[in-house]
Structures are given as structure tokens and as C-alpha cells.
Amino acid sequence: MKDYKITIEQCKLLTELLGKCWHEVDPERKSDLWTYCYCKHCKQLVKFTIKTDGTIKGFIGQRTFTTDKDKDDVFRKLVDSGKWEKFGDYNNKECYAREIWRKEVYPYIDENTPNREKNYLTWLLYDSERFNVLVAMALEE
Ligand SMILES: [Zn+2]
Numbered sequence: 001m002k003d004y005k006i007t008i009e010q011c012k013l014l015t016e017l018l019g020k021c022w023h024e025v026d027p028e029r030k031s032d033l034w035t036y037c038y039c040k041h042c043k044q045l046v047k048f049t050i051k052t053d054g055t056i057k058g059f060i061g062q063r064t065f066t067t068d069k070d071k072d073d074v075f076r077k078l079v080d081s082g083k084w085e086k087f088g089d090y091n092n093k094e095c096y097a098r099e100i101w102r103k104e105v106y107p108y109i110d111e112n113t114p115n116r117e118k119n120y121l122t123w124l125l126y127d128s129e130r131f132n133v134l135v136a137m138a139l140e141e
Pocket residue numbers: 021022023024039040041042043044
């Protein structure tokens with residue numbers, strides 16, 4: 001079971017954090033090209049993929065925020081924009097409030113476990129989707 005499942009709204013927030021457009025179809029402007037449409041935000045012609053029922057599945061290049069590359073880029077963006085420390089403080093506080101420390105972090109860093117390298121930071125960074133969900137939650141505040 002996955003405890004941290006990223007939502008579309010969170011993907012949108014993180015895409016904007018990275019300074020990119022979360023494309024959405026401009027209903028006012030039609031494209032003559034198959035699987036292309038104009039975006040109502042950036043006004044560009046963007047390519048999309050479709051589901052079997054013909055509706056839009058997603059846009060080419062749109063991130064899922066489940067990969068290590070996504071995590072790296074989000075992490076670097078937080079550092080470069082001076083938001084890393086604020087995120088750290090928020091996340092720390094939030095983890096206590098939501099009992100994440102007790103349920104997840106403490107068992108992870110138990111000093112009796114064979115792997116002593118485990119600590120809060122490795123817990124935070126080990127699962128890319130979890131990391132991205134936690135950052136998105138901080139941005140939602
Ligand atoms: Zn766009």
C-alpha cells in the first residue's frame with residue numbers, strides 16, 4: 001500500500017514551483033493537428049496523449065513527480081530559491097503534528113536496526129513520490 005500518492009493538484013503546484021506550465025486545454029482555440037491543442041495558460045501548441053475513450057490523458061513532458069529525477073529537481077529548486085530551510089522546518093513540525101515521526105521516522109531510525117545510516121534525512125529523501133507529496137503539502141499551506 002502506498003501512503004503517499006501524489007495528486008493532480010500537487011503535480012500542478014510542483015510544476016509551477018519548477019517554473020513550468022501545467023498545461024490545460026484552451027477551449028476557445030482549436031488546433032487542426034491530431035493530439036495537439038493550445039494551452040489556455042502559456043498559449044503554446046502542446047501535444048497530448050489520449051486514453052482509450054479519446055479523452056486527454058496528459059501532456060507530453062508533463063511530470064508525474066514519482067521519479068528520482070523529479071525529486072532531484074524539486075529538491076534543487078527548493079535549495080536554489082531559498083525555500084529548503086523553510087520546508088525543513090515546516091515538514092518537521094508537520095511530521096510531529098501528524099504523528100509521522102512516531103509511526104514512520106522513529107522506526108526507520110531505530111538505532112538497534114542493523115543499518116545505522118538510516119536517519120531523518122534518508123527517510124525524507126529515500127522515496128521520491130513521498131518526498132514530492134511532502135513538499136507539495138508544504139506549498140499548499
Ligand atoms: Zn501551458
